[in-house]
Amino acid sequence: MLLIKNGRVVDPASGTDSILDVLIDGDRIVSTGAKLEASKKQTSPVEVIDATGWTVAPGFIDLHCHLREPGQEISETIETGTRAAARGGFTAVCAMPNTQPVNDNAAVTRSIVDRAARSASVRVWPVGAASLGSRGESLAEIGAMRDAGIVAVSDDGKPIANARLLRQIMEYCAGLNLPVMEHCEDASLFAGGVMREGPRSVRLGLRGIPAESESICAGRDVEMAGLTGARLHVCHLSAGRTLDHVRAAKKSGLPVTCEVTPHHFTLTDEDVSYNTRFKMNPPLGSRDDREALLAGLADGAVDAIATDHAPHHPASKEVEFDRAPFGVTGFETALALAIDELFHTGRLSLPRLVELFTTGPGRVLGVEDNRRLVEGGLADLTLFSLDSPWTFRAAESASRSRNSPFDGRQFRGAPMATIVAGRIAWRRS
Amino acid sequence: MQIACKIRRQAIGADQTTVAPSFRHLLGIESLTTGQISFLLEQSKIFQAIQRNPLKKLATLRGKTVALAFFEPSTRTRISFATACARLGADTMLLQADASSLKKGESLLDTVLTLEAMKPDAIIMRHASSGAADFAAARLDVPVINAGDGTHEHPTQALLDALTILDRKGAIENLNVTIVGDIAHSRVARSNIHLLSRFGCRITLCGPGMWVPRELESLAPGIRRVARIEDALQDADVVMALRVQQERMNEPALAAEEYILLYQLTPERLRMARPDAIVLHPGPMNRGLEIDDAVADGPQSCILEQVTNGLAVRMALLFHLVGGPNATQSGAPQTGEGPNAAD
Missing domain, CATH: 2.30.40.10 (Urease, subunit C, domain 1)
Structure with a gap:
């Protein structure tokens, strides 16, 4: 006891x-x-x-992380990743499917579940790929993966670019009652960018990614949620204009949710130099974007804080900025950043802060009723x-x-x- | 012999009016103070004189070694730096993209650490990635000179441009400077904007809209964007035409004919500028594309002077970073000490 x-x-x-x-x-x-x-x-x-x-709060849920197992154990494993998650206060983490091999079938899902049962410190909830190999060409084995334990589908790392395939995935997932987690990005606007486009990118001579790369895709996705009735979850939302789409969708009653990462609500593109520890996708936004995210975290437009914990082994980040992989680690600093940047600044009440880590993400996944801090x-x-x-x-x-x-x-x-x-x-x- | 003595005295003694600068690396113009820029230009004037001598070689940096690390192909800048080293008596070691282990997948970090282990007194670096020189400087003890990093900065180009303007105009303060071309992707433009705006120049940027994003106006005070080249050239004291990169990754192409029609620097258009306006180009030129032959070869063109001044600027910089008082911090023996004549 x-x-x-x-x-x-x-x-x-x-x-x-x-x-x-x-x-x-x-x-x-x-x-x-x-x-x-x-x-x-x-x-x-x-x-x-x-x-x-x-x-004392209900167990925190992280909707978005990369545990790198199977296939990239040099960067992280289920054991080390979930140990970091536990140190950050997370009791359950959603593992994105861009492993090697991609988690696009029940065998991979089961292997992740089995490995987690042996070595994980916290609950690991796999997210299945939406398309085969996350290549954006045909549907992954979503039904079989659901039976094996996935809690959502996503091609995270990239969007489901083909609108017709997105429609099929959403219609299918609506029937299976699985949320579709979208990495919103227009590939042609992204165009090899490495940080947010703006005065800072122009000064540094780094190729910029316009905020519209995210917001245009999010606008399409919201339209598609209306067409299909699917639960759309917008991952790692970084731009104020994207949040406008989510707000509009919520206002019209669509089942659209979103998450914001601690690095996006703490930092801006002005913090970027040539240090690759500040390189992630989506990139850090403008000061106005950060203000919009903070407003959304306070007023309920944002449903969850998610880490997008994306470990990369040190040598791979110790390179030229434009050659470094995207991603930052986040488990161990997420809660502390939320407390310091959101609570101690007076922007959020303590219950609202807790909601963003618990019932908020719980509702996205439909598990909120099981996770109340009550007798039984x-x-x-x-x-x-x-x-x-x-x-x-x-x-x-x-x-x-x-x-x-x-x-x-x-x-x-x-x-x-x-x-x-x-x-x-x-x-x- | 006498010239060398004079250089030694002037360079070490420095101009009393300029603050003796202390910087270990030259990564960009943006990180230099106005005093440091003025100092380098003053020092360059001394080395300009040497270019006119029949015997141009000094022994000031004899015994020193300078590594030329060209991760991106370059002919002009590499030769200019190599010649500057030779004329100062320094030995050079050359790393070129094609011949190096880069193609074998060695990381930039390992490559520059390897170079440093050969104990050069400075590393001159050209690289296709913005921030590559900053990356190396943050991890090495040896001075790093940025010879162009991606679309970020090309500081010695801006210094040689400033020296050329200084020669022709007598001062670089408060001039109207018009830069035409692909500003967004130009490290030359960025370094020039940082340098010239520091001296109160009014800078006009002109080019196709996608090459002149509005964020450029935030680089420094006194920058404006003008769409029509005829308007942009109005009252210009200095006109800088940038090289049009015919192929640019991830970028939809613009037909050359379009560029020529709207933005080529022609004698007719140049008449909009002040009669005594000078024309600069960082080279290599695409004759008939961004610049008309008649302008490139005309009386207002300073394009070949730029090349000569490039040597002076680079010699002054190397003298300061490798042979100057700063270099003694490393405890390296001053083998180049004393008034050594040319050989």
Whole structure:
């Protein structure tokens, strides 16, 4: 048994926000309340976590990450990636399908599920490819993958460029009740760009990607959601204009959701020099884009914070900016960035912040009802502190990769413990 | 012998009016102070005189080695730097894209570390990626001179252009400068914009719309974009025609005939500029494309002077970074010390 004492329990789904104890037995929450004691009749030992001053939230979900297994274990494995996720407070992570081989059939899905069962610190929810090989030509084996455990489909890394294929995928997934996660990008506008197009890219002489590369694709995708009735989820939304499309879709009642990454709500293109740790896709946006994302995170237009944790082994990033792969790591800094950039700045309330990591992503996947912090609920919990200064050092990361733009950054907010199915997956030492 | 002595004195003593600059690398004009730019131009004047001597070779950098790392093919800039090294008495080692291990897949980092391990006193670097010189400088102890990085900067080109303007106009302050061509992809244009705007020049950018994005106006104060070349040339003191890159990756092509029709620098169009306007081109020229023969070979053209001034600028820079007071920081023996005559 596990007793978490004296924490501020915040669960947006049940509207809870008060100082409570939480008692866990097995993988379930057996009771919540003030001054709980383990039953006198209880024979098994009770482990107690003193959560005084901490927040106790339902287990965080990351809708978007790359665990690189199978095929790119030099950069990350399910074991190392999920260990980093646990250190960031995540209890479940959605693993994008751009592995080698691509997760576009049930055999690969099952192998990921099996590997996760053996080596993962947190829950791994595979996302299946939408098209075979994510090549954008024909449908992947989506039905078989659903039975094997995928929670969504995506060709992440690139968009489903062909509109007719996108329509078929969406119509098919509407019937299977799976969300379609789109990496919105117009390939012809992207045109080999390496950072956001704007004054900074022109100054650095780096090829720019216009914000419209994302927003034009998102506009098409929203139209397609209307045509097909599918659940559309816009991945790593980076431009204010893209958010306008999502807002309009929500207003008209379409099942359209979106996520924003910590690096996009923290940094802008003005932070880019030739340091490849600042190179990711979509690239960092303008100051106005960042303001639009912050507004959307506050007012509900944004559904979830997702990391887009994209590890690349150090040598591959230690190259010319335009030759480096896109992507930054993100598990271990996501919550701390949210606390520092969103809560301590007064932009978000604590319950809203928690919602963006829990019920928000839960609703995208349709799992929110199973993950409430209530008696009988699943014992997936994230414990964090709003005020425990620490410094992130990429070299000490649990990830196999080091490509974080936040190396050396000092934080106030900190994950403190991660509990998955009643077990302590990680605890700050 | 006497000239060499004089150079030594003037160069080391420096002009009292300019602040003795301290910089280890030359990565771009943007990162230089106005004082550093003025200093380099003043120093270049000294080396200009040498180009007119029958014996042009000094021994100032004798015993020094300069690595020429040309990851991108270049003839003019490479020869100019190599000649500048030779005239200062420095030995050179050359890495060229075709002959090197680059084709075997060696990374830029490994390549420059290998070069550095051969203990050169400076590395001159040309590379197709913007920021490549910054990348090398951040990881090496040896001074790095940027000889052009992608579409970012080409600082010695801007310095030699400024020296040419200084010669012909007597000053580089407050001139009307018009640059015509593919500004967006031009490292020459960027370095010139950074340099000339620092001295109060009003810079007019002209070219097909997709080559002159509005963000260029944010590079420096005093920049405007003008669509018609006839308007852009109005009252210009300096006209700079850029080379049109006929093939550019990921870029839809513009027919040469279109460019000629609307943007070629012709004698008729040049008449819109001030009568004493000068014409510059970084080379190599596409005669009949961005520039008409009559302009390229006309009295206002300074194109060959630019080439000669390139030597002076590069000699001054190498003298400063390799042989000057800065270089002693590394503790390297000053074998080039003393007033050495040409051989």
